[in-house]
Amino acid sequence: MAVTGLVMLLYLVAHMLGNLKVFFGPDDINGYAAWLRTIGQPFLGHEWFLWIARSGLLAAVVLHGVSAYQLSRRDLAARPSKYAHKRRRASYATRTMRWGGVILALFIVWHILDLTTLTVNPAAEEGHPYQNIVASFGRWYVDVFYVVAMLAVGLHIRHGFWSAAQTLGANNARRDRALKLTANTLALALTAGFLSVPVAVMTGIVK
Amino acid sequence: MSGDEVSTYLDYTLGEPVADTRAPAGPIEQRWDQRRFDAKLVNPANRRKHTVIVVGTGLAGGAAGATLAEQGYHVVQFCFQDSPRRAHSIAAQGGINAAKNYRNDGDSVRRLFYDTVKGGDFRARESNVHRLAQVSVEIIDQCVAQGVPFAREYGGLLDTRSFGGVQVSRTFYARGQTGQQLLLGAYQALSRQIAAGNVEMHPRTEMLDLLVVDGRARGIVARDLVTGEIRSYTADAVVLASGGYGNVFYLSTNAKNSNATAIWRAHRRGAYFANPCFTQIHPTCIPRSGEHQSKLTLMSESLRNDGRIWVPKAQGDTRPPAEIPEEERDYYLERIYPAFGNLVPRDIASRAAKNVCDEGRGVGPGGQGVYLDFADAIRRLGRDAVEAKYGNLFEMYERITAEDPYRVPMRIYPAIHYTMGGLWVDYDLQTTVPGLFAIGEANFSDHGANRLGASALMQGLADGYFVLPPTLNDYLARHPLPAVPADHPVLTETEAEVEDRLNLILAVDGDRTPDSFHRELGELLWDECGMARDEAGLRRALERIPRLREEFWRRIKVPGTGQELNQSLEKANRLVDYFELAELMCLDALHRAESCGGHFRTESQTPEGEAARRDEEFGYAAAWEFTGTGAAPVLHREALDFEYVHPTQRSYA
Amino acid sequence: MNLTLRIWRQAGPDAAGSMTTYHVSGISPDMSFLEMLDTLNEELITRGDQPVAFDHDCREGICGACGMVINGQAHGPERTTTCQLHMRHFRDGDTIDVEPWRAAAFPVVKDLVVDRSAFDRIIGSGGYITAPTGSAPDAHATPVPKEAADTAFEHAECIGCGACVAACPNGSAMLFTSAKVVHLNVLPQGAPERASRVRNMVTAMDAEGFGGCTNTGECATACPKGIPLPSIAAMNREFLRAARG
Structure with missing residues (x-):
């Protein structure tokens, strides 16, 4: 879980930074999207890098999900009888890992259909992500879903990053606070970065 | 005196003297080497064929079980706790003595031997004590190799401290949890042998009787505490490492379930019980807070290094301590013992506390406490320095009492802590029943009438790791025994007796709980056979105990059955043995009309009020033989010779 | 009241x-x-x-x-x-x-009594240093840096009560197991069995049916002896180190 999580986290950082190009206008982000398809050329063919990255990410998502499923099954089996006295345990971020993960999985499917395959996108202009983004965020329910998903991403990373460090044995008593701070910063930066786009569309800054 | 028709328990008879025949003659330094050389060995290939039962998994039992299994014996081990790691050795705080002389401060095996004999007030056997001092150095090596995290200095070497008023720094420690760390070391070694299949471990299983076949100990009858199943386990030898009997007092620093049943049942089957009246009282325990008190908590004696002990001068002074002016306080230890002040030995400090409380000057609930005041130390050293030294103890005190000892003086009171008496054993640690060995606190061997601080852990581990294995080896090599058939009448009869007794308890269906009886017995013993004893009180107790026992069999109430986990039944069953043991303790205390070590007879004191030994009359260990419940026992004396350490009277005035 | x-x-x-x-x-x-x-x-x-x-x-x-x-x-x-x-x-x-x-x-x-013998089996699988009685060198033969001794002690304080498992939403025994792994693995005396110890203890722990660790930290919050949460990271580090050979 830790390794696949970190792979996806790295991707999210790049993705978020790329998204910010939307503030520099249609040409900037559309050009960036076109450039992504040319990475590695001429050593790699057109879109090869993108497909390599996509297959890597797909593997990460699948493995992450499968591990999460196996871990959850094992964890539920380890506590067959529940406590009668219910009590809030751990932080919100920690408690929402499982459901947050499910929300994110659903979101990814929608997100790909919306902005990659353009299946459910109202504009559906191939090669024009700027126009597609503006069109997509014109729908209130998409905005709501997106905001919820991005908050889930933040919470997921907040616990997930520190947790990955713990699992990989990178944590110790001296580093503990620094790691938690890094996790919070990453979570906040990614959530804010991702949310800035729909907010900008909704407020008319990007149109 | 006996033979009379109205003979009572008091009419004990004097039997043949008993003597240790195992310690070789010759210079004391060479006896242990000589004994090991004389010992016969069992061929390593044959050891698996020998089964040894070990009862208890504390320092002595855990160490013995692991070591015997390492040597190749088949060990079958028992503890009543849910895990061998919980034995009460775990609660020892202070440390473990060893004559390593790492400090180069003049320590030696000879000095540790000398201190222990003298500390025991000349009621221990010299050969055993010398061996203990010799073996002490190996214990530290063994424990370090196991990964016991002793305190270390910055150079990476082991730290030691001075403990219990000795002049040398020979106590190794692991913060205030030395017992825990040593026990976990033994437990881990034992766990390795359990996993390897060399030790068959039976947790939650309590020994309820000893199987004696053809005059030899050949096994035990034990009850599975979860299912209630009672069955026999047979072996070539039986080792009792079941600890002391301090819980006979109900309130003590012992764990709640520590009990005397294993050693008492062995006593009933022929093992002599030695010096039962030698019990140790620790002066710095947290006083009881009310009737509900279930046990007492010890606080390290080191507190007396900086705390000043006092009570109000006036009787019944109930003002808060801060409102009692200096001139109305009585720093009684400093007043009576100006040379040693608050650092007088345990028994003297304890008795002095009792005296001032008896005078009506005690403080706290029920007037059963004295102040241990750190105000001066805080003024002199600063709060930080006091916190650095005693922070964890202050915290523990505050958790229990909800009083902040930085602002309000602590209240302390003595409590039963350790029992020097136990099953009589020879130099081989064998009892008077051949094939039955007793180690650790369960035997009487090394501490005489008083144990020095940090010596209990030393003795438990010495017996378990280093002394028992070679002597047991010798016994097994010399006595090849046929297997005991599973249908042997001794097995079926003993099992039936055990079962009958439990059924009798269940059948009474009276109106009093086991704890209510135990509390009453404990209070009686504390009053009459506690810190100070006199003839009249002991006679009162000896009259009261049989009546209490009779009441028990009329009024005890134990709900549930014997075929399940039944903690009330366990308690009641242990009480039956406590009644008999209490009786023997009082008789032993009555017959020993001298004061020595932890046994203080008010009739026998020096003009200064100190314990006065009477060596000519009582320079022996008293080994008692059981003759029946409530029947007068037989006293066998073991004369004690002091060739190396010559008896002197203690003086701390 | x-x-x-x-x-x-x-x-x-x-x-x-x-x-x-x-x-x-x-x-x-x-x-x-x-x-x-x-x-x-x-x-x-x-x-x-x-x-x-x-x-x-x-x-x-x-x-x-x-x-x-x-x-x-x-x-x-x-x-x-x-x-x-x-x-x-x-x-x-x-x-x-x-x-x-x-x-x-x-x-x-029965009632509030539970069977915690799984903990004993975890210790038996590797929570020891193999040092048969009598085989030990002098206690001062191997100095132990004070820091290592203190870390060992901090982890050896575990009392095996099982509160960590009870508090963990997953019923995981990671804190218990890590306390013993760290106690013994930081000491020079524990070094020869360092890799096998962590491998065997983790295997034994999993075989007992304890849940997995999702780093909720409930165990360390409940631990009466204050075994720190980063102990689990330390055990993971030992495990990965052992896996690398």
């Missing part, structure tokens, strides 16, 4: 259990939680009812025998063992829920 107690009663390992309500009165704030239960039990016995079974022994917080979940918290509201929890932390009229440790690896024996 007068209190209402709701206590898990279960006659035996295979019996069905339920929360049963009792009222106790005259409870002193100076009583420990176990002394409060003693008071209840004395009443129950006198009435001819079976007293509530619970494990306990030293009653000074070191043997690790006691342990119950009090109002949803392992060992109750204070960071200490149940035997060292005092009634002054409750208020007159409170209702207190008392349950056994809940974990598949800790089956209930």
Whole structure:
């Protein structure tokens, strides 16, 4: 879980930074999207890098999900009888890992259909992500879903990053606070970065 | 005196003297080497064929079980706790003595031997004590190799401290949890042998009787505490490492379930019980807070290094301590013992506390406490320095009492802590029943009438790791025994007796709980056979105990059955043995009309009020033989010779 | 104090259990939680009812025998063992829920008593240093840096009570196992078995049916001895190191 999580986290950082190009206008982000398809050329063919990255990410998502499923099954089996006295345990971020993960999985499917395959996108202009983004965020329910998903991403990373460090044995008593701070910063930066786009569309800054 | 028709328990008879025949003659330094050389060995290939039962998994039992299994014996081990790691050795705080002389401060095996004999007030056997001092150095090596995290200095070497008023720094420690760390070391070694299949471990299983076949100990009858199943386990030898009997007092620093049943049942089957009246009282325990008190908590004696002990001068002074002016306080230890002040030995400090409380000057609930005041130390050293030294103890005190000892003086009171008496054993640690060995606190061997601080852990581990294995080896090599058939009448009869007794308890269906009886017995013993004893009180107790026992069999109430986990039944069953043991303790205390070590007879004191030994009359260990419940026992004396350490009277005035 | 107690009663390992309500009165704030239960039990016995079974022994917080979940918290509201929890932390009229440790690896024996022998088997799988009696070199043959000795001690303080498992939403035994792995693996004496120890102990832990670690930190919060959460990271580090060979 830790390794696949970190792979996806790295991707999210790049993705978020790329998204910010939307503030520099249609040409900037559309050009960036076109450039992504040319990475590695001429050593790699057109879109090869993108497909390599996509297959890597797909593997990460699948493995992450499968591990999460196996871990959850094992964890539920380890506590067959529940406590009668219910009590809030751990932080919100920690408690929402499982459901947050499910929300994110659903979101990814929608997100790909919306902005990659353009299946459910109202504009559906191939090669024009700027126009597609503006069109997509014109729908209130998409905005709501997106905001919820991005908050889930933040919470997921907040616990997930520190947790990955713990699992990989990178944590110790001296580093503990620094790691938690890094996790919070990453979570906040990614959530804010991702949310800035729909907010900008909704407020008319990007149109 | 006996033979009379109205003979009572008091009419004990004097039997043949008993003597240790195992310690070789010759210079004391060479006896242990000589004994090991004389010992016969069992061929390593044959050891698996020998089964040894070990009862208890504390320092002595855990160490013995692991070591015997390492040597190749088949060990079958028992503890009543849910895990061998919980034995009460775990609660020892202070440390473990060893004559390593790492400090180069003049320590030696000879000095540790000398201190222990003298500390025991000349009621221990010299050969055993010398061996203990010799073996002490190996214990530290063994424990370090196991990964016991002793305190270390910055150079990476082991730290030691001075403990219990000795002049040398020979106590190794692991913060205030030395017992825990040593026990976990033994437990881990034992766990390795359990996993390897060399030790068959039976947790939650309590020994309820000893199987004696053809005059030899050949096994035990034990009850599975979860299912209630009672069955026999047979072996070539039986080792009792079941600890002391301090819980006979109900309130003590012992764990709640520590009990005397294993050693008492062995006593009933022929093992002599030695010096039962030698019990140790620790002066710095947290006083009881009310009737509900279930046990007492010890606080390290080191507190007396900086705390000043006092009570109000006036009787019944109930003002808060801060409102009692200096001139109305009585720093009684400093007043009576100006040379040693608050650092007088345990028994003297304890008795002095009792005296001032008896005078009506005690403080706290029920007037059963004295102040241990750190105000001066805080003024002199600063709060930080006091916190650095005693922070964890202050915290523990505050958790229990909800009083902040930085602002309000602590209240302390003595409590039963350790029992020097136990099953009589020879130099081989064998009892008077051949094939039955007793180690650790369960035997009487090394501490005489008083144990020095940090010596209990030393003795438990010495017996378990280093002394028992070679002597047991010798016994097994010399006595090849046929297997005991599973249908042997001794097995079926003993099992039936055990079962009958439990059924009798269940059948009474009276109106009093086991704890209510135990509390009453404990209070009686504390009053009459506690810190100070006199003839009249002991006679009162000896009259009261049989009546209490009779009441028990009329009024005890134990709900549930014997075929399940039944903690009330366990308690009641242990009480039956406590009644008999209490009786023997009082008789032993009555017959020993001298004061020595932890046994203080008010009739026998020096003009200064100190314990006065009477060596000519009582320079022996008293080994008692059981003759029946409530029947007068037989006293066998073991004369004690002091060739190396010559008896002197203690003086701390 | 007068209190209402709701206590898990279960006659035996295979019996069905339920929360049963009792009222106790005259409870002193100076009583420990176990002394409060003693008071209840004395009443129950006198009435001819079976007293509530619970494990306990030293009653000074070191043997690790006691342990119950009090109002949803392992060992109750204070960071200490149940035997060292005092009634002054409750208020007159409170209702207190008392349950056994809940974990598949800790089956209930009776009432509040559970079987924690899984812990013993984890220790037996590798939680030791192989040093047969008599084989030890002089204690000063190998100096141990003070820092390593202190870390070892900090982890050796574990009392094996099982609160970590009880508190973990996944019933995981990672903190218990890591405490022993770290205690022995930081010492030079423990180095020769360093890799096999962590491998075997983790394998044994998994085989007992404990849950996996999702780093919720509940274990370290409940631990009465303050075994720190980064111990788990340290064990993971040892495990990965062992896996790399």
